[in-house]
Amino acid sequence: MLQRILAIARNTYRETVRDKILYNLILFALIMILSSIILSQLTLGNEDKVILDLGLSAISIFGMLIAIFIGIGLVYKELEKRTAYALLAKPVHRYELILGKYLGLLFTLLVNLAIMTVGLELALLYTGSIGLGGHLRVLPAVYLVFLSLALTTALALLFSTFSTPALSALFTFFLWLIGHFGKDLQNFGELTKSAPVGWICRVLYYVLPNLANFSMVDSRSIIKTAGYSSAIDPMAVAGSTLYSILYCAAILSLSIAIFMRRDFK
Amino acid sequence: MKFGTGFSCLAIFIVCAALIKPVQDRLEARLGTPGQEPDLLYFSSPAVVKKMALGYDRIVADFYWMRVIQYYGRRDEADKRPVRYKNLSTLLDITTTLDPDLLDAYRAGSLFLSEADPVGAGQPEEGLKLLDKGIRAHPQEWRLWYDKGFIYYLFLRDYGKAGETWHAASRLASAPHWMEPLAAMSLSKGGAVEIAKVLWERQYRESARADVRENARNHLISFQVARDIWSLELLLEKYRAKTGSFPQTLRELIRGKALKIVDPLGAPYQYNPVTGAISLSPETKVRYLQVPDSYREALSVKE
Numbered sequence: 001m002l003q004r005i006l007a008i009a010r011n012t013y014r015e016t017v018r019d020k021i022l023y024n025l026i027l028f029a030l031i032m033i034l035s036s037i038i039l040s041q042l043t044l045g046n047e048d049k050v051i052l053d054l055g056l057s058a059i060s061i062f063g064m065l066i067a068i069f070i071g072i073g074l075v076y077k078e079l080e081k082r083t084a085y086a087l088l089a090k091p092v093h094r095y096e097l098i099l100g101k102y103l104g105l106l107f108t109l110l111v112n113l114a115i116m117t118v119g120l121e122l123a124l125l126y127t128g129s130i131g132l133g134g135h136l137r138v139l140p141a142v143y144l145v146f147l148s149l150a151l152t153t154a155l156a157l158l159f160s161t162f163s164t165p166a167l168s169a170l171f172t173f174f175l176w177l178i179g180h181f182g183k184d185l186q187n188f189g190e191l192t193k194s195a196p197v198g199w200i201c202r203v204l205y206y207v208l209p210n211l212a213n214f215s216m217v218d219s220r221s222i223i224k225t226a227g228y229s230s231a232i233d234p235m236a237v238a239g240s241t242l243y244s245i246l247y248c249a250a251i252l253s254l255s256i257a258i259f260m261r262r263d264f265k
Numbered sequence: 266m267k268f269g270t271g272f273s274c275l276a277i278f279i280v281c282a283a284l285i286k287p288v289q290d291r292l293e294a295r296l297g298t299p300g301q302e303p304d305l306l307y308f309s310s311p312a313v314v315k316k317m318a319l320g321y322d323r324i325v326a327d328f329y330w331m332r333v334i335q336y337y338g339r340r341d342e343a344d345k346r347p348v349r350y351k352n353l354s355t356l357l358d359i360t361t362t363l364d365p366d367l368l369d370a371y372r373a374g375s376l377f378l379s380e381a382d383p384v385g386a387g388q389p390e391e392g393l394k395l396l397d398k399g400i401r402a403h404p405q406e407w408r409l410w411y412d413k414g415f416i417y418y419l420f421l422r423d424y425g426k427a428g429e430t431w432h433a434a435s436r437l438a439s440a441p442h443w444m445e446p447l448a449a450m451s452l453s454k455g456g457a458v459e460i461a462k463v464l465w466e467r468q469y470r471e472s473a474r475a476d477v478r479e480n481a482r483n484h485l486i487s488f489q490v491a492r493d494i495w496s497l498e499l500l501l502e503k504y505r506a507k508t509g510s511f512p513q514t515l516r517e518l519i520r521g522k523a524l525k526i527v528d529p530l531g532a533p534y535q536y537n538p539v540t541g542a543i544s545l546s547p548e549t550k551v552r553y554l555q556v557p558d559s560y561r562e563a564l565s566v567k568e
Contacts, residue, residue, distance in 0.1 A: 095270055187335070206286045213292055239292040246288060250281035253274040260271060 005100045012104020029062035033119045048129045052219040055120035063149045071156025072168035074101045095256040109149050117142045141217040147244040148214035154251040161259045179211035213240045309355050311362035326364030337377045350386035371399035379420040389420035410434030428452030458563040483552045489529045491556035494543050496566040501541050511541040
């Protein structure tokens with residue numbers, strides 16, 4: 001079973017790296033990261049903070065675009081081109097196809113994130129104002145971005161199992177957007193005087209993805225002197241990892257259940 | 266097999282979904298450790314925000330107004346900021362630039378700005394600027410003139426300016442009949458305490474906003490507390506001058522007199538018979554707002 005999943009993952013990776021959209025997005029991300037060097041000249045002090053803020057945002061936003069634009073077509077394309085029929089005629093289970101596709105895209109994201117992180121580290125190296133510790137502290141930040149992208153990919157894959165790419169992109173993007181306002185939703189629920197609205201907000205807070213869980217490491221934690229410094233909490237990072245695993249597992253199991261009920265006749 | 270996989274999917278989904286809540290709660294508790302809250306405002310220029318609103322000015326203004334209410338109303342968050350209400354005036358400026366007709370933003374906003382710390386931003390000058398902006402947009406709106414006089418009178422204690430503002434307001438066609446006597450009283454510079462009480466009482470009765478009414482109520486209760494404590498202090502001094510020491514209890518002090526030894530919300534005042542100090546009890550439900558010491562003479566009951 002594992003071998004079959006890994007084989008599909010390998011092929012998914014090969015397929016995605018041939019996609020032109022991927023290179024365009026990586027190129028844009030790298031240009032943006034490197035342009036931060038020019039932008040940082042416009043600030044007074046804290047040049048490294050500007051580079052980090054812009055770089056980490058670019059990694060997160062372009063990573064999200066890659067996850068959505070490639071994730072939404074993963075299953076849909078296979079069905080549209082009817083390649084899934086040939087695959088499923090072989091002793092390959094539907095859940096193996098879903099898991100393989102998911103792992104393949106995760107690996108693609110990992111490679112892209114690695115490329116963008118190297119770009120960011122080089123930009124930071126160019127200014128030379130943060131030490132080795134600062135360079136190393138970039139890694140937990142990128143790791144958390146990866147966890148958020150794993151969640152976004154799972155959502156894109158879920159929609160891809162039953163909807164068209166355009167609608168899937170829209171649904172995933174809106175969920176990604178809402179995912180950044182989880183705390184506001186909770187606050188609204190606490191402030192409202194209506195008990196049912198409060199209850200609905202509370203339920204939505206837990207049901208919707210909470211992407212704020214992955215933004216705990218930023219330039220303030222990487223450069224200790226940039227504004228109000230906040231140290232990286234390893235237990236919080238572990239908690240975010242567990243949250244991401246649980247949420248992705250729930251979404252993937254839902255995707256598999258939907259995909260298994262689909263009639264390909 | 267198909268049934269088995271479906272069952273496994275369901276089981277995984279249920280287990281993971283059930284675990285998400287406790288994990289999220291723990292994570293939140295971990296991340297929400299008390300500390301300083303950065304007070305960030307990414308776009309501080311009303312002109313830039315107006316351009317970015319792409320013509321949806323009114324709805325963006327509504328969102329900014331909600332943000333003002335949250336920014337001002339959430340005291341737990343405000344206490345964590347380095348300066349409680351640093352961005353309040355900017356947020357109100359953006360709101361009223363996007364929607365110059367949002368009367369509440371001028372009226373309640375100027376009050377939020379003018380109230381002394383920790384209730385408000387302690388920036389009455391900013392409150393006046395906001396009202397002036399509102400008056401420029403709505404020169405015939407007597408309420409904005411009235412509020413301007415209110416700030417001059419209560420927060421800047423400039424009775425002359427308050428009187429002039431109310432006098433100007435009284436000439437507006439829509440101004441209520443009581444505006445002119447109010448202006449006259451203020452210009453005569455007499456009865457400062459009485460006018461202050463009348464202003465808070467009027468706000469308590471007439472404001473449509475619950476938080477503004479609550480604030481006015483707190484001010485009125487604080488007036489009563491100040492009157493009680495100052496009157497008792499006056500009586501204590503007389504008692505000491507007569508007997509050479511302070512009485513053991515406040516009850517002993519007020520025997521036969523019409524003074525109160527419990528606050529307006531029912532908690533007895535705290536009294537130290539050694540120092541003669543009188544204060545609110547730690548158990549009190551009164552939210553005391555500082556009453557100016559210059560009101561002491563007028564408020565104290567001389568028994």
